[in-house]
Amino acid sequence: MTDITLYHLPGACSRVVMTALEQCGVDYADHPVNLMKGEQHSPEFRRVNPRGKIPVLLVDGELIGENAAIQWWLDKAYPEAGLLPKSANDWDAAQVLSDLFWISSGWHPSVRANMMPIRWTTGDPAPVRERGKELVKPLVQAFDARMADRPWWYGDDWSIIDVYFYWNYTTAEEGQYDLSGLDNLAAHRARVEAWPAFQRALARENAARERMANAA
Numbered sequence: 404m405t406d407i408t409l410y411h412l413p414g415a416c417s418r419v420v421m422t423a424l425e426q427c428g429v430d431y432a433d434h435p436v437n438l439m440k441g442e443q444h445s446p447e448f449r450r451v452n453p454r455g456k457i458p459v460l461l462v463d464g465e466l467i468g469e470n471a472a473i474q475w476w477l478d479k480a481y482p483e484a485g486l487l488p489k490s491a492n493d494w495d496a497a498q499v500l501s502d503l504f505w506i507s508s509g510w511h512p513s514v515r516a517n518m519m520p521i522r523w524t525t526g527d528p529a530p531v532r533e534r535g536k537e538l539v540k541p542l543v544q545a546f547d548a549r550m551a552d553r554p555w556w557y558g559d560d561w562s563i564i565d566v567y568f569y570w571n572y573t574t575a576e577e578g579q580y581d582l583s584g585l586d587n588l589a590a591h592r593a594r595v596e597a598w599p600a601f602q603r604a605l606a607r608e609n610a611a612r613e614r615m616a617n618a619a
Contacts, residue, residue, distance in 0.1 A: 405480075407431040408461040410451060412438050413608035413615075416511065416574075417458035419567045420473050421607060426563065426600035427481040435611040471503035474563050486563040502556070502564055510571040513538035518578030532578065539575045543585060546572065550587035554594060561598065569595040 409424060409431055411417030415438070424431050436442045436457050443455045452459045452468055459468040460476075467473055478486040490496035517535030520528035546568060555561050556568065569592060576582050582589070595601055 405429070406461075406463050409433045410436050410448070410457050410459045410461075411608075411611070412436055412457055413612045415457060416470055416567075416570055418604055418608060419470055419563065419570055420458040420460070420477075421604040422566045422598075422601050423474055423477050423484075423486055423563045425603040425607070426486060427477060427484040429481065433607060433611055435615050437615055469507070470567065471500075471507045474503060474567070475500070478563075485560070488557045488560060488562060499564075503567075506564070506567050506571065510539075510542055510568070513542065514571045514575045514578070517580055518574050535575075535578065536580055539580055543572055543575065543580075543582065543588060546591075547585040547588045550591050554591070565591070565595055566598075566601060 407424070407429060409417065409420055411421060411433055412435060421433065436448055438457070442448055443457065449455055451461065452466060454468060456468060458470060458473060459466060460473055467476055474486060478484070487499050488495075490499060513535055515535070516523050516531050517539050520531035520535060523531045549556070553559070556564050572582060572588060573592070
């Protein structure tokens with residue numbers, strides 16, 4: 404049996420990994436890391452991940468980090484879970500990787516600038532947030548347009564990429580970005596929230612949040 408531990412923070416992008424693990428149906432431990440208290444900089448966590456980032460998986464004592472890489476590995480390790488679409492050739496596989504990288508390198512930083520601008524400046528965060536909103540706008544509009552004729556990003560089939568998109572646009576909303584009028588996105592949001600693996604991940608996050616509160 405593979406020994407897996409997820410280091411995460413409830414509500415952070417590690418939710419995508421937790422949903423993937425739930426979709427795979429594997430046994431795993433979860434260890435919350437309180438970023439607000441700076442636990443990612445602690446010697447204990449740096450021994451786990453010298454980069455000081457979450458999410459990170461320990462798999463039989465070996466580390467794998469970065470959301471896109473974790474999704475890719477989980478799909479290869481548990482292909483029956485259907486985390487990513489099946490690729491007929493290397494070109495098709497590269498298209499899936501391109502989507503993962505686009506979310507992690509394009510969406511994610513823009514959303515973070517909007518959600519938590521203080522991390523991007525030592526000065527007034529207001530202009531950073533406004534710029535973040537400008538960067539988010541074409542992304543969510545393009546997403547809404549694509550979803551006009553399909554339930555999921557890849558058509559009829561759910562993938563973990565849908566959850567990664569969900570985390571980005573809902574996090575933008577938490578950062579005061581207005582998602583009203585994006586009806587196709589709203590329908591996608593409802594479908595993701597109804598997905599069983601996603602609901603299990605939320606329940607597990609809530610349990611971890613309680614543990615963190617009790618430990619405070």
